[in-house]
Amino acid sequence: MDDVAAHAGVSRALVSLVMRDSPRVSDHSRKKVLASANELGYRPNAWARNLASGQTNTIGVMLNDLHNPYFTELAEGVAATAAENGMEVLITSGWQRESGEHAAIDTLLNLRTDGIVIGAARFSGEVFDEVAQQLPAVAVANFDRPDSMDTVCNDEAHGAELVVEHLTSLGHDRIAHIDAGNAPGAPERRRGFMSAMSDRGLAPIVFEGDFNEHAGRDAAEQLMRLKQPPTAIFAANDLSATGVLAHLRSIGARVPEDVAVVGYDDTLLAGLGALSLTTVHQPRQLFGQRATELLIERIKGRTAAKHELIQPRLVVRSSTGPAPT
C-alpha cells in the first residue's frame, strides 16, 4: 500500500480510502490511485484489513456434509443473499464426522467472521450455546432448537401430513411409512405421519428404515410380505424411495397401479424420468436466504432469538395414483 501511495504521489490513507470505495475521494485521485495499484499488481491483504477494521464482511457457513444437496443448496441461498448485501461467504465442512464439525466451527470462530450459518450439525446443544456466545449464529434444519441462536427449520411434520392427505384423497387407506430412526428430521416426519393417519381414523403402519436405498429395499420387502400389503408406501426420503421402487420392480408390482410410492426432499433423483417420484419439496435455497437475513439482523444488533418454520410443498409425479379397488 505504501508503494502504491508513493507511486501515485499520495498518502497511504488515501489509497486505503480508494480501496474501500469511499466517496470522500476526488475522481482525479481515485483514477490515479487505481492506475498505480493496477500497474503494481497491488491487492489489499484481507488479514490486515480485517484485523484493523475489526470486521470481516464475511459470513461463515459450516456444513455437515457437502455431498448432500440439501446443504449445498442451503449454501447457495446463503451465498446469493450475502452477495446482495455485499458480504462474502466462506465455507467449511465437517465431512460427516463430529470431530470434523468441531474443527470446521473452530476455523470459523478463529476467523471471527461477522456471523455463522450452521447446517444441520450433529453436536449437542452446549456447543451451539458456546458458538452463539462468541458470534452471531443461525442453525438451519436442526431440531434440537437451541434457544441461544436463531433457527430456520423445515416443517417436517406438515410435509408428512401433505403426503397422507394426498394419498387418502386418492383412496388409499393402508399406508405404510418407512422411517429413518433418529436421523435429523426423521422423528418429525414419523410423528407427522402418525398423527395425520390417526386424525383420519387410519392405522399408521411404520417400519424401521434409514435415509438410504438399502433400507428402503429391505423395508419394502418386509412390507410386501404382509398378509395385507399396503397400497401406498411413504419412504423416509427419495433415496430410500428408490430402494422401494427397485424392490417393487423386482417382484413385478406395478407403480402406481399396484402400489403408490412417495419420497421426501425432492432431490434430483425424484425428477428423473425413469423414477418420476411424488415427493415433498423443501425450499432449500429459501432456508439459506432466511438464515442469512436473520444473521444480518443479528449482526446489526437484534438480540432476541427468532425461530422460523418453513412450509414444504407436495410435488406430484407419476409414482402415485388412485388406490386399487
Add this chain to the structure above:
Amino acid sequence: MDDVAAHAGVSRALVSLVMRDSPRVSDHSRKKVLASANELGYRPNAWARNLASGQTNTIGVMLNDLHNPYFTELAEGVAATAAENGMEVLITSGWQRESGEHAAIDTLLNLRTDGIVIGAARFSGEVFDEVAQQLPAVAVANFDRPDSMDTVCNDEAHGAELVVEHLTSLGHDRIAHIDAGNAPGAPERRRGFMSAMSDRGLAPIVFEGDFNEHAGRDAAEQLMRLKQPPTAIFAANDLSATGVLAHLRSIGARVPEDVAVVGYDDTLLAGLGALSLTTVHQPRQLFGQRATELLIERIKGRTAAKHELIQPRLVVRSSTGPAPT
C-alpha cells in the same frame, strides 16, 4: 492475549508460544496458560496471527459448482490430505457463473491462503496465469492445461476406450455415443470414443447431446428411429444415461437384452438398484489428494509445473450384456 498473560502471570510471548504448541514451553507454564485461556474464553485471532506470521496454514478451494458431486468429492480429498498435513481448508464457490468464479478466486487471493486448488473453472488461460503468479495453485479437471500451474486431470479418452473395449468384447459393433459438445471433459471423451472405434475397424456413431437427462432422452429417441438402431449406447455421463434408460423403457426396449447402456462418472445414480448402470468410475477423492500433494510441494518451493493424468476404471453393472444375435 494480554489478559491471558496477566491472568497466568507470564508474558504475552509465552502465551503466544503455548497457543502455537511450541515445544519450548515447560509443562508447568503450559498448563497454567491453558487454564487461564480456558477460564477467560480466549481464542487466538486468526487474522492477527496470519498477518503477523505471514502465512495462513490454509488451503483455499475454489469450486465451480457445489451441486456437482464431482467437485465435492474433490474437496473432500483436499480436506483429508490437508488435515494430514495439519492445514485447514476454506471453500468458495462460483455457483456456476463466471462472475461468481472471479469473485470466489478474488476472495481467496485477498486472503492469501498458502495455496489454491481450482476445481474446473470456466475462465480463460490468462486468469490461470494471473492466479499462478500470485499464489501456488493447482487446477483440477481443466483441460486447457494452463502451463503456468500444476494440473490434475482425468484421462477421459482412456475412459471412453474402456467403454468401447467392454462393449466390443460383448459382441457389440453398432455402438453410438451421445456427447456433450464442448462441456468440460466432453471433447476428450468423444475423441477417445472415436479413435477406439476406428482402431477396431468400427464406424463411430456420434450424436449431439449434453450432460443432462433431457439430452439423453432426445438423442436416444433419434437413435432408436434409425433404420439400424445401435445395440449399445454410450452416454455422455450418468445423468444423460438415465435419459436414455427412460426413453428405452418408454418404447418397451429391454436393457441390456435389446440395447446396452453405459454412463460415465459413476455417480450415486449409477449405483441405484433401479438403474444399475455400467459406467466409468473416476477416483475423485484421489484428484483432491494429488492436487493437495502437488500444492504442498509447490508451497515448499518446487517451481517447475507438473501435470498429472489419473486413470479411470470401468464399473460393470447390469445395464450392459452380450449383444443380441
Add this chain to the structure above:
DNA sequence: GAGAAAATGTAGAGCGCTCTATACATGCGG
C-alpha cells in the same frame, strides 16, 4: 563447583491495514 550447554522466558519491533482527528484548500455570503 566452575563453565558450557540446554531449556525456558521476555521485550519490543513489526505485519499491512483502518480510522480518528486534524490540516489544508476552495467557495460562499455579507
Add this chain to the structure above:
DNA sequence: CCGCATGTATAGAGCGCTCTACATTTTCTC
C-alpha cells in the same frame, strides 16, 4: 476581506498477534 461551511487529503496511533534477539534459569560435564 473575514469567517464559515464543504470537500479532500494526511498523520499517526492502533488492531492482536509473531518472531528475533536477548536474558535468565536449570542441567550437564569434568
